[in-house]
Amino acid sequence: MTAAAPTPMTMAEKALARAAGRSQVAAGEFVTASVDLAMTHDIFAADVFGMLADAGIRRVWDADRVVVVFDHLVPPPTIEAAEAQRRARQHAADFGIRHFYAERAGICHQVLVEKGHVLPGRLVVATDSHTTTHGALGAAGSGIGSTEMAYVLATGRLWFKVPETIRFELVGELPEWVTAKDIVLFIAGRFGADVARYRAIEMGGPAASRLSVAGRLTISNMAVELGAKFGFFEADEAALAFLTGRTREPLEPFGPDDGARYLAAYSIDVSDLEPQVALPHNVDNVRPLSTVRGLRVDQAFLGSCTNGRLEDLAAAAAILRARTVHPDVRMVVAPASQEVYRQAARQGLLEIFSQAGAVVLNPGCGPCFGGHQGLLAPGERCIGSHNRNFCGRMGSSAAEICLASPAVVAASAVAGAIADPREYA
């Protein structure tokens, strides 16, 4: 009997096959996979390690593959948050966690990619839904619950159902001032917030390979808002160049096999896109900017693991340079990491924000999930560069959240109402 020819696999299938130690897996199967990287942050760390300690487990399966970050509530705004971080800090010491960043690094997903923990084709799990972010570097990243994380930390393994994949081919040239954020908002508006439920997404095509790594991170981050379990880009030269110098591991490109089978494939020409805005209270309630201009805003938020990177801050600063935030608007800027913060400081961007009247926060999640540092009063409206606009996410449930690119956020901050960055360029 001759061996059957291997069936071409999607990125999700290839990554899970590798992690399961198999040459072949197919969508629909359950597999037990070895985890390459596990991360938990300040909201869940104390619980997860507490569960292990209660069960009598004293060490993690591989201290090199575990990362703990404090980012959601830093520095702690409440006694409870301080207490949770105190406990998590003690656990990190007891369990010998080597990659314990506390509040010194930034938002967890940005930290994982900056510090070279994420590699193409590897399996990344974290107690956070936006773990899809790591697909931007070709990694299979997905969020899991605390109990499952305890299991991962004890055993290094977890079970997965191999997902079907939806492929988006991006073609054409992005117009100036139209960004990766606008692409992903457009996809949410066109296809709906559950287009990829239980599924993986693969972004491909010439316009995808021209996107910067930062732009890819934005789209993969929001893949979860489309329901996706993984949100992949191919790990091409740009991805490997980004990783060079951040890791000592050998770097190899990672992509789907030719002829891989997709549940659906869509082609999107980005040439005609205009900036997009998601209106309250769902990520897929998306309109072209021109139809929502002039909508009054009370807060402008620039930051988050979606759009708090250097190129995001630079785009906003280009608009805010020599301008002032509208007197009725409070603008809050939170760089995604300390690395971004220091680069922004060196390039004079923080000074521009400060001069314009924005509040520059420490790196962290801050207002993104309504934790602290910029909550909304009833009746207030925020335009933000983050990823979720569910009712109540940033404070009062009688407030409204609109989502857009950093450039739109900055232009709107100046105008006091949703505005077009092309008029400020």
Add this chain to the structure above:
Amino acid sequence: MSTELQPFKGKVWLFGDDISTDLLSPGACVFATEQVRRQHVLEAADPRFAREVQPGDVIVAGRNFGCGSSRESAPENLKLVGLGGVVAESFARIFFRNAVAIGLPVVACPGVVAAFAPGDEIELALDEATVRNLRTGQVLQAERLAPDMLQVLARGGILPLLRELAADANAGPIPDPRPGR
């Protein structure tokens, strides 16, 4: 460590599509006592269920079982009443993961609704992923669970398994299933 999962039999309760976490764990009872939670599980879908379900009974249901919120009380309530397991055409992802995590057997089995009538006796072999109707003799092939899921189910959930791993002085590091790593 073997999984030691024996096939088991139970009486069938039949439910339709989209049985939600609100039906399984009504919002008003999420923080109620175990006794109250037991009385209200699936009440709005079939009031007889909570009164008459016997330990070891099995739910056979349609598509998207457990849809809705991520509340772990949904599978917990089914465990509280002693349910042997749920066999459904398909499951909502988070419910499915939560059920395994707490040790409630769940099996996705396309075609299962058409193969069963209320009150039939079912035999479930998780290792083989087979579902048998003991009245008609019909056997269905369900989706196979991953080895670690079977092991977690055999131990009654992740937490008991973790305790067992910790207690087993000889356990040592768990071998990596991948060759050459």
